[in-house]
Amino acid sequence: MFSSVDDVSARLAETGYLASPAVATTVFLADRLGKPLLVEGPAGVGKTELAKAVAQVADARLVRLQCYEGVDESRALYEWNHAKQLLRISAGRDESWDEARTDIFSEEFLLPRPLLTAIRGDDPKVLLIDETDKADVEVEGLLLEVLSDFQVTVPELGTVTATRRPFVVLTSNASRELSEALRRRCLFLHIGFPEEELERRIVRLKVPGLSEALTESVVRVIGALRAMDLRKVPSVAETIDWARTLLALGADTLDETVVRDSLGVILKHQDDIQKAAAKLDLDAL
């Protein structure tokens, strides 16, 4: 899919995703080694966006499995279309038992769910397993077969093996420790907060109207806030929100009033706002 690491960065940038060298290298390796990619990191740094960008670059279909507490086999893998099976049985009254049995457990009555969809068919696909840590431990066991051998076993049908391996991205917010078995099958990528230079480029790309000097100040203030011990440090998503807010407010430089009025865009807890205001020498709120 990609010829070099630089190729990855360049093509991801075309879709509007600016990748750090670490991200580009790992995406390149995941493609080369044919291994799933496990992405961890704080909320709002673009974990899900990465999968979407890769799908766009590869001109592939994005198959998404959103994990939540209680997601199970029939939501993730496949399900038999029970109603249709009943219809089939009542339609063919004169058949022998053997005929009916082999027929109702055929592909026609199978409802594929994301994992099965991703490995069937010949078109390129990107499988995104989002928020893997929200799913129960049992689901991880389900994923193991898919992730290591790219196959799914349906007892009545046999094993479905991928003819064309999908590019797999798993994301996690580390609200639960994923099992060692799952981690071992993946390449691990931690997306942290971007370096100043990269973040400036991101702001420039997403909020083109903002002046150069203001962009620089915004990124510096955000960098300083991240170094503080806050309950929820601002993420890239907040940086962009803030830049948009400043643009909408028509500010051309940062000053105390502007920062004080818009601090709520980047910090989401009252304690944090107070702490940041003290640190930035803003007057009492």
Added chain:
Amino acid sequence: MTTPAGVPERLTGLVGALRAHGVRVGTGETVDAARAVEALGLADRELLREGLAATLLHGTGHRTVFDPVFDLYFPRGIGAPGTGAADREELRDRLAEALAADDRALMARLAAEAVDGLGGYGSSPDSDGWSAYQTLDRLRPQTLLARVRTGVRERNGGGGPEFADRLLDDEIRRRIEAFRAMVGSEARRRVAERRDRDMLARRAVRPTADRVDFLFAGRDQLAELRRAAQPLARKLATRLAARRRRAARGTIDLRRTLRGSLSTGGVPMRPVLRRRRPVRPELVLLCDVSGSVSGFSDFTMLLVQALHDQFSKVRVFAFVNRIDEVTALLDHGTADPEGLSARIGAEATLTGWHGSSDYGVALGEFAERYGDAVGPRTTVFVLGDARTNQSDPNLPAVRRIAERARRVYWLNPEQRSQWGTGDSAAPAYAELVEMHECRTARQLSGLVGRLLPV
């Protein structure tokens, strides 16, 4: 495999060093790493670093170990930088400029020159080496702050004071900190050329924070541990919930099983399990917060506080040589773990006539004043090194507490072989209550997961 000679050896050496630091790396991952080397080539060192990290590591915590080890096995260069002896003042000038421009590549080169010019010590072949400490001591990069500040201002063209400029000092301090880390890894690299690299990778690279001895952890490692308390608590809560589920599959209730068997002619067809009453246990923590063990106590208090919703009641007491309740302080202080020990010191009465810890008096006072905090549903944890400073250990008080409580555990941050040496009363206490060695965060989470009542 078409990798250049020596790379497989370096790779396996790297993996060996990572394993020695407790990172679990399997053979499969090593093979993947080799394939990654093949795919990426050896031209760009930073790409190689990211590639190996992606294939070998499974979590974020290991990155702090991986980076220095990688620097040892895949060094930036070999030998001296070859610029000749550097002059201290001239180096400082150039460093100030590099810091002002935030030029990382130049800073790395300067770090190499500085170690070469200022860090060497010893002259005989076996006792010489390079010292990061000596380099930094002579170079004193932290005193450059004011010069760098003016440098940055000039660079910006001397416009009016901008809002973001008030952050400048912190930014410069972070840059200096980055430079210090560069000097450290450069000195390690130079030493590694002389000595056994494998040995150095095991000894000279700091272990991950959860494997550092509480008693020897530095300030930033303790800060890292405090930040880790919340996620660790979340993990432990899941483990406790699992234990609770397992424990709920109770024993057979004989009376109700027999009563039920009457309808089947006395044959117990359907065993009835005893119902468990959901009792949430109570927890009492007695923490020695004197200087020697305060890092350990702080961390444990935060951890237990983060776990508080698992228990019906958590009470925390701190002592040095007098005891006082600090539960309330922990409660509203969840947002600020940094200042915890300072607040405890300021707001609780912990010392009487002198400032050193006295277990006998403190435990005696607890048994007397707060005796009713301990009941048959209470599990008591005592945290401390049991060093009584030669005073009476007051064993009867401990016995009284142990009799009233459901369980008493003592967590001791000292190595087991140190127990009983000097003024330690550990063996005497260990006869009365269960004492566990608890030197690192890793040990602590294991113990907490096992010992906490469900």
